[in-house]
Amino acid sequence: MSDQRNSTESQTADRDNETVVSLEDVSVNFEKEQGFVDSLFNDAQRVRAVDGVSIDIPENEVLALVGESGCGKTTLGKTIIGVQRPTSGTVTYRGQDVWNAKDGNGDVRIPYGDIRKALQIIHQDPGAALNPNRKVLTSLEAPLKRWNSEMSPEDRRARIFALLDRVGMQPPQEYAHRYPHQLSGGEQQRVALVRALLMNPDVILADEAVSALDVSLRVETMDLLLELQAQFNTSFVFISHTLSNARYLTEKAGGRVAIMYLGEIVEIGPPKKVLRDPKHPYSKVLRWATADLDPSHQELTDPPVRSIDIPDPVNPPSGCHFHTRCPEAREACTTEAPELGDEAGQPGTHCAGCHRTDPDHEYWDSDPLDGVEAEFAPRGESDD
Ligand code: SF4
Numbered sequence: 001m002s003d004q005r006n007s008t009e010s011q012t013a014d015r016d017n018e019t020v021v022s023l024e025d026v027s028v029n030f031e032k033e034q035g036f037v038d039s040l041f042n043d044a045q046r047v048r049a050v051d052g053v054s055i056d057i058p059e060n061e062v063l064a065l066v067g068e069s070g071c072g073k074t075t076l077g078k079t080i081i082g083v084q085r086p087t088s089g090t091v092t093y094r095g096q097d098v099w100n101a102k103d104g105n106g107d108v109r110i111p112y113g114d115i116r117k118a119l120q121i122i123h124q125d126p127g128a129a130l131n132p133n134r135k136v137l138t139s140l141e142a143p144l145k146r147w148n149s150e151m152s153p154e155d156r157r158a159r160i161f162a163l164l165d166r167v168g169m170q171p172p173q174e175y176a177h178r179y180p181h182q183l184s185g186g187e188q189q190r191v192a193l194v195r196a197l198l199m200n201p202d203v204i205l206a207d208e209a210v211s212a213l214d215v216s217l218r219v220e221t222m223d224l225l226l227e228l229q230a231q232f233n234t235s236f237v238f239i240s241h242t243l244s245n246a247r248y249l250t251e252k253a254g255g256r257v258a259i260m261y262l263g264e265i266v267e268i269g270p271p272k273k274v275l276r277d278p279k280h281p282y283s284k285v286l287r288w289a290t291a292d293l294d295p296s297h298q299e300l301t302d303p304p305v306r307s308i309d310i311p312d313p314v315n316p317p318s319g320c321h322f323h324t325r326c327p328e329a330r331e332a333c334t335t336e337a338p339e340l341g342d343e344a345g346q347p348g349t350h351c352a353g354c355h356r357t358d359p360d361h362e363y364w365d366s367d368p369l370d371g372v373e374a375e376f377a378p379r380g381e382s383d384d
Contacts, residue, residue: 017058017059017060017061018058018059018094019056019057019058019059019094020057020058020059020061020093020094020118020202020203020235021056021057021080021081021082021091021092021093021119021202021203022055022056022057022090022091022092023053023054023055023056023079023080023086023089023090023091024054024089024090024091024092025052025053025054025088025089025090026050026052026053026054026076026079026086026088026089026090026091027048027050027051027052027053027086027087027088027089027263028048028049028050028072028075028076028079028084028085028086028087028263029046029047029048029049029087030046030047030049030075031044031045031046031047032044032045032046032047032314045314046314047313047314048072048262048263048313048314048316049072049075049076049263049313050072050075050076050079050086050263051072051262051263051264051316052089052264053076053089053263053264053265054089054344055080055258055265055268055344056346056347057080057203057235057237058235058347059202059233059235060229060230060233060234060235061235061236061255061256061347062226062229062235062236062238062249062250062253062254062255062256063235063236063237063238063250063255063256063257063258064238064239064240064245064246064249064250064255064256064257064258064271065077065237065238065239065240065258065260066240066241066242066243066246066257066258066259066260066286067241067259067260067261067286068241068261068310069241070310070313071260071261071262071263072260072262072263072264072313073239073241073260074207074239076260077121077205077207077237077239078121078205079091080119080203080205080237081119081120081121081203081205081237082098082099082102082115082116082119083119083121085099085102086099093110093115093118093119093202094110095109096108096109096110096115098112098115101115113147116147117147117199117200117201118199118201118202118203119201119202119203119205120195120196120197120199120201120203120204120205121196121204121205121206121207122189122192122193122196122204122205122206122207122209123192123207123209124207124208124209124211124212125212126185126188126189126191126192127180127185127188129192130180130188130191130192131180132179132180132181133179134179134180135176135177135178135179136164136175136176136177136178136179136180136183136191137157137160137176137177139180139191139195140160140176140191140194140195140198141156141157141160143195143198143199144156144159144160144198147199157176159198160172160176160194160198161173161176163194163197163198164176164190164191164194166194166228167190167193167194167224167228168190168224169187169190169191169194175187175191185212185213185217186213186217186220186221189209189210189213189221190221190224192209193224193225193228197228197232197234200232201234202234202235203234203235203236203237204229204234204235204236204237205236205237205239206225206236206237206238206239207239208239208240208241209221209225209238210222210245211240211241211242211245218245219248222245222248222249225238225249226249226252226253229253230253236249236253236255238250242290243257243275243286243287243289243290243293244290244292244293246271246275247271247275247293250270250271251271251272254270255270255271256268256269256270256271256274256347257269257270257271257274257275259274259278259280259282259283259286261282261321261322262310262311262313262316262321262322263313263316264321264340264353265340265344265353266280266282266283266322266340266352266353266354267279267280267282267283267351267352267353268340268344268349268350268351269349269350269351270348270350273350274350275287275293276293278352279350279352279354279356279357280322280352280353280354281304281322281326281327281328281354281356282322282325282326283352284304285303285304285305288303288304289303304327305325305326305327306324306325306326306327306329306369306371306372307324307325308325309324309325310325311324311325317334318334318335319332319333319334319335319336319337320333320334320336320337320338320353320354320355321337323369326372327372327373328356328372329368329369329372330355330363330366330367330368330369330372331366331367331368331369332355332361332362332363332366333355333363333369334369336355337353338353338354338355338357339353340352340353341353
């Protein structure tokens with residue numbers, strides 16, 4: 001697949017493009033599962049899966065959400081595409097509150113059905129997402145029948161065949177009559193991509209969409225995603241637990257990387273900033289864990305954290321949630337949560353939620369926590 005992208009042009013386009021989805025101070029809490037006996041004697045515990053996130057997704061954006069398992073990236077992704085209801089905060093699609101549209105509250109300018117069509121998802125395991133007893137054609141016709149009922153059967157098939165052909169499944173008529181088990185993992189992922197694209201969506205959430213593929217197929221599929229993203233003017237929110245895939249996609253597309261920790265975005269910006277020159281100590285840990293990004297990885301035997309234990313999201317640490325693991329934590333970090341900044345959710349900005357980015361913060365005059373080395377970088381070392 002040829003690379004049709006120009007990073008500089010794309011970044012410029014992002015700044016000029018209209019916001020498709022906007023999240024304002026969004027939190028999502030889940031009730032933690034308890035055993036029967038526990039539930040008799042203890043109150044329900046709440047997991048803060050997403051904690052006060054604000055972010056804008058403009059047209060033609062490629063945004064990668066990266067973080068450890070359980071950091072909330074999938075929940076945030078599903079909240080962005082309007083399939084996860086937030087506990088608090090607002091999610092809007094082109095200015096329309098998504099959940100008011102769903103509930104029929106107030107003056108609904110954009111029906112919820114149109115929003116659902118515009119915000120699509122590709123799951124990690126396309127095999128599980130496809131009905132094993134249905135041919136590809138039947139699986140692809142179902143959403144068109146549901147959401148585009150006025151489309152004639154001939155037009156439906158013509159659109160399906162054209163898209164199968166477009167993603168390299170040739171001849172499309174033959175692939176359309178196969179069952180999922182007659183397709184390879186890469187072919188199943190392409191069918192899932194076609195199903196998402198059938199709706200002409202504004203945003204596609206790709207949830208670990210290439211992690212199950214082998215390396216060569218992974219690169220080929222990411223190139224295909226980028227080509228289609230450019231061709232269809234679709235924004236992609238790409239969820240990954242590895243920086244390598246996030247870097248590949250966002251550097252090629254001129255997109256953004258958002259690093260998540262315990263339900264919060266702790267750093268966000270262009271990949272050249274976030275991945276090559278991270279400001280947040282947690283981003284540095286992820287970078288350390290990605291050998292092809294960090295040459296010092298070869299020399300360090302231990303990860304740059306004070307503890308490898310991830311705190312309980314039911315009861316996250318006070319102040320900065322990362323302070324129990326951060327190798328640079330001081331007393332001030334235990335009491336005051338750092339701000340990511342008002343500009344953080346907007347394209348073109350690079351922001352990290354760490355007191356070290358503020359050369360005047362009281363952090364610099366407070367004592368290091370136990371286990372933190374006495375050597376510190378000078379004030380403002382982390383500033384851009
Ligand atoms: S605010 Fe403190 S604990 Fe949090 S990342 Fe920065 S230095 Fe570490």
